[in-house]
Amino acid sequence: MPALSLTMPNRFQPGRVAIWLLLLAGGLVMITPLLFMFSTSLKDASEVYDLRLVPAHPTLDNYVTVLSDGRFLRWFGNSLGIATAVTLSNVFFDSLVGYTLAKFQFRGRYIVFLAILSTLMIPTEMLVIPWYVMARNFGWLDTYWGIMFPGMMTAFGTFLMKQFFETVPDDFLEAARIDGLNEFSIFWRIAMPLVTPALSALAIFTFLSNWTAFIWPLIVTTSKELYTLPVGLSSFAVESQIQWELIMTGAALATLPTLTVFLVLQRYIVRGVVMAGLKG
Amino acid sequence: MPIQQETSGGRFWGGLSLRRKQVVWAWAFLAVPILFYALIRFYPTIEAFYLSTTNWNLFSKPGFVGLANFQRLWADVVFWQVFRNTVLYLAIGTPVSLILAFTIAYHLDRVRFLHGFIRALYFLPFLTTAAAMAWVWRWFYQPVPIGMINDLLSSFGLPQQPFLRSTSQALPSVLAPAIWAGLGFQVVIFLAGLRAIPNTYYEAARIDGVSNLTILRRITIPLLKPTIIFLVVFSSIGFLRIFDQVYNMTSGDPGGPLNATKPLVLMIYQTAFSSFEMGYAAAQTVVLFLVLLAVSFLQLRLLRDR
Numbered sequence: 001m002p003a004l005s006l007t008m009p010n011r012f013q014p015g016r017v018a019i020w021l022l023l024l025a026g027g028l029v030m031i032t033p034l035l036f037m038f039s040t041s042l043k044d045a046s047e048v049y050d051l052r053l054v055p056a057h058p059t060l061d062n063y064v065t066v067l068s069d070g071r072f073l074r075w076f077g078n079s080l081g082i083a084t085a086v087t088l089s090n091v092f093f094d095s096l097v098g099y100t101l102a103k104f105q106f107r108g109r110y111i112v113f114l115a116i117l118s119t120l121m122i123p124t125e126m127l128v129i130p131w132y133v134m135a136r137n138f139g140w141l142d143t144y145w146g147i148m149f150p151g152m153m154t155a156f157g158t159f160l161m162k163q164f165f166e167t168v169p170d171d172f173l174e175a176a177r178i179d180g181l182n183e184f185s186i187f188w189r190i191a192m193p194l195v196t197p198a199l200s201a202l203a204i205f206t207f208l209s210n211w212t213a214f215i216w217p218l219i220v221t222t223s224k225e226l227y228t229l230p231v232g233l234s235s236f237a238v239e240s241q242i243q244w245e246l247i248m249t250g251a252a253l254a255t256l257p258t259l260t261v262f263l264v265l266q267r268y269i270v271r272g273v274v275m276a277g278l279k280g
Numbered sequence: 281m282p283i284q285q286e287t288s289g290g291r292f293w294g295g296l297s298l299r300r301k302q303v304v305w306a307w308a309f310l311a312v313p314i315l316f317y318a319l320i321r322f323y324p325t326i327e328a329f330y331l332s333t334t335n336w337n338l339f340s341k342p343g344f345v346g347l348a349n350f351q352r353l354w355a356d357v358v359f360w361q362v363f364r365n366t367v368l369y370l371a372i373g374t375p376v377s378l379i380l381a382f383t384i385a386y387h388l389d390r391v392r393f394l395h396g397f398i399r400a401l402y403f404l405p406f407l408t409t410a411a412a413m414a415w416v417w418r419w420f421y422q423p424v425p426i427g428m429i430n431d432l433l434s435s436f437g438l439p440q441q442p443f444l445r446s447t448s449q450a451l452p453s454v455l456a457p458a459i460w461a462g463l464g465f466q467v468v469i470f471l472a473g474l475r476a477i478p479n480t481y482y483e484a485a486r487i488d489g490v491s492n493l494t495i496l497r498r499i500t501i502p503l504l505k506p507t508i509i510f511l512v513v514f515s516s517i518g519f520l521r522i523f524d525q526v527y528n529m530t531s532g533d534p535g536g537p538l539n540a541t542k543p544l545v546l547m548i549y550q551t552a553f554s555s556f557e558m559g560y561a562a563a564q565t566v567v568l569f570l571v572l573l574a575v576s577f578l579q580l581r582l583l584r585d586r
Contacts, residue, residue, distance in 0.1 A: 016390075019387050019390075019391075020391055020393065022387075023384065023387055023388055023391060023398050024394075024398055024401075026384065026402070027398045027401030027402050028401065030401055030402050030404065030405055030460065030463070030464070031401050031404055031405070033405070033413065033416045033417065033420070033457075033460070034404060034405070034408070034416075036416070036420075036428065037416045040419075048426070049425045049426060051428050051431055093312070093313055093316075096309050096313070097309070097310060097313045099309075100306050100309045100310055104302055104303075104305070104306040104309075105299075105302065106302065106303040106306045106307070107303075109306075112310060112314070115317065115322075116313075116317055119317065119321040119322070119325075121572075121573065121576075122321065122325050122569065123517075123521060123565070123568055123569055123572055124521075125521060125523075125545050125548055125565055125568055126324075126325065126328045126565040126566070126568065126569050127320075127321070127324040127325065127328065128548075128552070128565075129328060129331060129552050129558055129561060129562050129565065130323070130324030130325075130327040130328055130331070131320075131324055132552075132553075133327070133558075134324070149320065150320055152316060152320075153313055153316050153317070155321075158313075183301075183302070183305040183309075184305075184309075187309075208407065211409070212408075212409040212410060212411070212524075214409075214410065214411045214523070214524040214527070215523055215524070215545070215549065218527075219549075219553055229409070229412075230409050230410075230411035230412060230524075231411070233409075233411060233412055233415070234411050234415075234527070234528055234531070237415050237528070237531075238531050238532070244419050244426065247415050247419070248415075248416065248419070250412070251409075251412035251413065251415055251416055254408075254409045254411075254412040255407075255408050255409060255412060255413075258407040258408070258409075259404065259407055259408075262400075262403075262404070262407050266396070266400060270399070270403065270468055273406075273465065273468055273469075274468060274469065274472040277465070277468075277469045277472075277510070277514075278469065278472060278473075278507075278510070
């Protein structure tokens, strides 16, 4: 990495400073939509058209309005519960399959791996119609399970975990085997703790993509109580088209959790995204 | 002591060799997942192909119509408009976002002062919900006095722009938030790729007195190839499947004026879940699948060879 500027601390480089300022300005432009979203969520209806970033009379009334409606809390809870459940399922099953494919010798292993990997080529949009039919036949339409079932395992996560389990030395597992642990305990108690960084990468990615998922929850739910936050917000915005301050409050509520978690765990999240991105 | 556990499984289990036991364990671990993949991935894939050859409307029994759905698509004016839009999302979105992301990452890589803070500024939009942010951007695009962009333009004495209401501006207006939201991810991946290039290459080049531009062209970009391939394929797939932004920015007039922003996935959604023409929609999903496959293969080919 070109770190030459570091080795020459005394030479003032106007070019470097200009680039730094440009980068900072670009970064501020990037978060402008977020700043205005939060700012507007703190304004009352008469102030929405005043485009100053800092509200003259900041108020939490919009949050009170939106949250006391009850629907938002419900949608928020739905999203949280669904994203958490799907994430746990992925962490367990993707790891289990990745571990088996990485650490067991058996005939058919390669075919199973290729078959799972091949599903990466199939776009979700191609599957939504059959999934809808399946959900209708099984009575899963408009249920939590209906929202969750397609995402319980992913080929992406399986591939990611297989890559990481391959780096776990066989000696550890062999030692546990000699100690008489059964295969599941070896997986769960020995191998899993050794790949914690990969597990958190998988968890971050799965949670984020389920928290923001839109098209499938939109298709499979019809009653408002079962909407996830993005779908609920979308329907809410359509029915209250003019009330931008309330729409912005809803958008802020959908964004706040991920932003807060990021600000607390910044280092781990960036590392997790890099891991998942580069391995995937 | 632990031997007891081994034998507790009965005579059959006890009689198996260690290797055979491993095979049994492996298939036991894979049982539920195999069932899942067969039922939730493979069977639906086959069913999608099958449905694309039927005239099913969800209520009657599906009837086989051969390739009629595809013939209908070929003759459908809206489909070609949608196809053109989808290609535009891909053809503008991928290069613009990648060049922006690379430029930012390349310079950010050399910055020490507040590096983490500036990186966070670029990364934050990646953590937002597309459906929510579409509404924020929609608000920006409103006419005066609501919309911020038009307000800014008019304060400079510039003419108002229709943005989402115009057939020519609507598509780029929808694309902008999509590029914005994914940029941070690409920057972070590029940064990781740049970090992975060993310092010694650069030192050697410096000693030889090679210019910055040559270093970029001869060292940095060739060594970044795996990262570039990944991001090109990953982001192309994203732009080809664009939906959340379009659906939320043009609700009320889905697909924008004269379908100016309608992508393939929105057409699929409407055909299947508003018109209930499941067979016709399935045919559209098959087209999406083939386009995705073709684009990925083409890119892998082109980028590998160079």
